[in-house]
Amino acid sequence: MIILMRSTAPGEDLDRVVREAEAAGLRAQVVEASGRPAVVLSGGDPVDPARFESLPGVVQVVPGAAPWRLAAREARPEGTVVRVGDVALGGGDCVVLAGPCAVESERQLLETAQLVKQAGARLLRGGAFKPRTSPYSFEGLGLAGLRLLARARQETGLPIVTEALDETSLSQVEEVADLIQIGTRNMHNAGLLRRAARTGKPILLKRGMAATLEELLMAAEYILAEGNRNVVLCERGIRTFSRHSRYTLDLSIVPAVHEASHLPIVVDPSHATGRRDRVAPMSRAALAAGADGLLLEVHPSPERSRSDGPQALLPAQFSALMQELRALAGALDRGREVAR
Ligand code: PEP
Ligand code: MN
Numbered sequence: 001m002i003i004l005m006r007s008t009a010p011g012e013d014l015d016r017v018v019r020e021a022e023a024a025g026l027r028a029q030v031v032e033a034s035g036r037p038a039v040v041l042s043g044g045d046p047v048d049p050a051r052f053e054s055l056p057g058v059v060q061v062v063p064g065a066a067p068w069r070l071a072a073r074e075a076r077p078e079g080t081v082v083r084v085g086d087v088a089l090g091g092g093d094c095v096v097l098a099g100p101c102a103v104e105s106e107r108q109l110l111e112t113a114q115l116v117k118q119a120g121a122r123l124l125r126g127g128a129f130k131p132r133t134s135p136y137s138f139e140g141l142g143l144a145g146l147r148l149l150a151r152a153r154q155e156t157g158l159p160i161v162t163e164a165l166d167e168t169s170l171s172q173v174e175e176v177a178d179l180i181q182i183g184t185r186n187m188h189n190a191g192l193l194r195r196a197a198r199t200g201k202p203i204l205l206k207r208g209m210a211a212t213l214e215e216l217l218m219a220a221e222y223i224l225a226e227g228n229r230n231v232v233l234c235e236r237g238i239r240t241f242s243r244h245s246r247y248t249l250d251l252s253i254v255p256a257v258h259e260a261s262h263l264p265i266v267v268d269p270s271h272a273t274g275r276r277d278r279v280a281p282m283s284r285a286a287l288a289a290g291a292d293g294l295l296l297e298v299h300p301s302p303e304r305s306r307s308d309g310p311q312a313l314l315p316a317q318f319s320a321l322m323q324e325l326r327a328l329a330g331a332l333d334r335g336r337e338v339a340r
Pocket of ligand 2: 307
């Protein structure tokens, strides 16, 4: 951050800015910029520019280098490609990760795994540990669910993405998952992010439902700072005043992430909209916006689903959507993955 001062600002105004910066834990260096004094701030945690804007002698506060050092685009201008098995996320194509919200039974999971594979999905999703709004709702099959996921991978060859809720479930999830999911409710859980990073496995980091782009990238920074470079971000809808949709899908974050960071970003229109009839239009829009992948919930009989039934695509809807995505991806020259 650079604080531009009035050319006539007395020394005491400069001293005041320096003291304020040091009180905020920043390093302050007085320089000359275009013939005027300026104070360059570095180090420390991000500070609200408003803290300096109202000080005497200050003309303008110019935000400086991004606080997410490792996640910043400049750290890897060519972009990160996260490899999960033989699947590449961030390589330019749009990869589909699909499956049920929760693993409910052997039959439900294996049937869904086969059908999403046949339709062209490259990863199988399914929660064994489910974060629920109510403590009385189905919280997943736990370890038994993980075993079924491992079995589905064996039968289909699809790598598995599944969520770790806390450090206890993480120690089980890391044994099975090819891509470890950190859900929206845990995006700010620094301890879990660090612990997940240390598994060395790729991490799917979902945006907190009230998190800014900056907060999402800082959460990713926790993982990168542990030496794990394989982070895939996920936009899954944010809380707004809109009531026509479960959350508001913020597709504008896709190009914003691509500009600010080298990390790939996938889009989850299932949780964002909460309605299966909205999933296809938002999937097409996400692909067109440049998403590196789509996370989609599919269920062979959603009316019997134990979680998120209303947003689960029926098998035929999923196949139809995959065909549409293939045509669209071909037109956008991003077709190799969805075309498989
Ligand atoms: C999920 O993908 O299974 C899930 C619970 O999503 P979110 O954390 O985005 O609510
Ligand atoms: Mn769900």
